[in-house]
Amino acid sequence: MTAATTEPSTLAAGRTTRDWQAADAAHFLHPFTDFKSLARKGSRIITRADNIYLWDSDGARILDAMSGLWCVNVGYGQQALVDAATAQLKQLPFYNAFFQTATPPAIELAELLAEVTPPRFKHVFFSGSGSEGNDTVVRMVRRYWDVLGQPGRQVIISRHNAYHGSTMAGASLGGMSAMHAQGGLPIPGITHIEQPFWYGLGRPEGVGTMDAAAEKASRDAFGLQAAGWLEQRILEIGPEKVAAFIGEPIQGAGGVIVPPDTYWPEIQRICNRYGILLVSDEVICGFGRTGRWFGCERMGFEPDLMTFAKGVTSGYIPLGGVMVGDRVADVLIERGGDFNHGYTYSGHPVAAAVAVANIRLIQRERLVERVRDDTGPYLAKLYAELKAHPLVGEAQTCGLMGALQLVKDKASGTLFDPSLEVGMVCRGHCFGNGLIMRAVGDRMIIAPPLVITRAQIDELGALIRRCLDLTTADLASRGWL
Ligand code: PXG
Secondary structure (H helix, E strand, C coil), X not given: XXXXXXXXXCCHHHCCHHHHHHHHHHHCCCCCCCHHHHHHHCCCCEXXXXXXXXXXXXXXXXXXXXXXXXXXXCCECXXXXXXXXXXXXXXXXXXXCXXXXXXXXXXXXXXXXXXXXXXXXXXXXXXXXXXXXXHHHHHHHHHHHHHCCCCCCCEEEEECCCCCCCCHHHHHHCCCHXXXXXXXXXXXXXXXXXXXXXXXXXXXXXXXXXXXXXXXXXXXXXHHHHHHHHHHHHHHHCHHHEEEEEECCCECCCCCECCCCCHHXXXXXXXXXXXXXXXXXXXXXXXXXXXXXXXHHHHCCCCCEEEECHXXXXXXXXXXXXXXXXXXXXXXXXXXXXXXXXXXXXXXXXXXXXXXXXXXXXXXXXXXXXXXXXXXXXXXXXXXXXXXXXXXXXXXXECCEEEEEECCEXXXXXXXXXXXXXXXXXXXXXXXXXXXXXXXXXXXXXXXXXXXXXXXXXXXXXXXXXXXXHHHHHHHHCCXX
């Protein structure tokens, strides 16, 4: 069968929304989903996209403020990426990088990644996804200490409410308790400290709003305290047993938690003090999301390794990997011998060709600079206004990521009973009004494509306001306010 038409409201192969939902329910087990309840409800079928908009199988247009799943940085419908994939599929759809071979696109991408990352990153190890990239991180940091004759350094410290993927190692590094509760995780040698979440953990009790200077002082003090938890844990374990610390510059799936300015520089100081490797998980923050090429550059720290995925190809095709800084690369290359690790699709030529086209497009369109100087500050201004909404306790942005913390009482900062799932109520109104904004608990989060314009940010702002108002009315009618 061939695709019948490109009309948004008509489906390929002539199937109706109901047909797709029935087949989906019968055969497709979706990630992170209650299979039975989705089968009853029916999936929303997305059939087409362009720029920052999606269309569903009923022809409804949706503003995709999540860039797919934090990945479509250059927006949908970029012909340069399509052309790169098509040409490479014709030229050489696959060859591996295992047996002393390489393909031109993978080499070109490695070279280009060395150009756009900070200068100490000259080498890359490719994977197929962010989760696999973090599996590579675990193997690599432990191997590094083995080669240096310190095999006792095995422990990797991460954080509660971190997300590092869904493989055994990725989910173990992550700090999601619901994930650890299934399948005997975390694997040995991984431990978690508390997250740098000021509104939830650092704010003075019962105080919902503070003047700007007092809030800044409180945040900065909390940032040092939260980083201090790393030092405490290192000393509890014994520095000679600790291999690495891993963190997302800004926690994404955890709810766009922008740490205080003091946090990362202090984390860096502590890692340096004990000689511990510092790993930045850039799967969400990388490739322009924060208004710098990488989130660590925005947050002011210098990691030894960086995991990436998502934005490297703008999600047009799967690809991930680990940027390996000189400190680790020198040891593994000069003294390491065989590194017994890799994936069939490490350096996949089609994925690499798309990544090269994607990075060249980001450079050509100056998207990182646009986020830093124009759309990022413009979104920050919108969020400063949204903070005045009665339902919003905290409004944070960094580059083109944003979070709104919904609260029951703004003055005291009282949160809703989590069992009410107020975030899901708000998400329902967003869906119903043509906006994809995600709920993480009662934090409403966005990460729109980096091509979004000021006019489109105005459109986004109007949609968010409407959905917050609808949510407020809905909650009031349920007696929850
Ligand atoms: N690290 C980070 C920081 C991520 O955000 C991964 C690793 C794993 O990447 P892969 O490609 O293996 O999925 C991610 C992925 C959500 C959500 O609900 C976030 C991700 C994936 C799925 C859902 O926000 N991030």
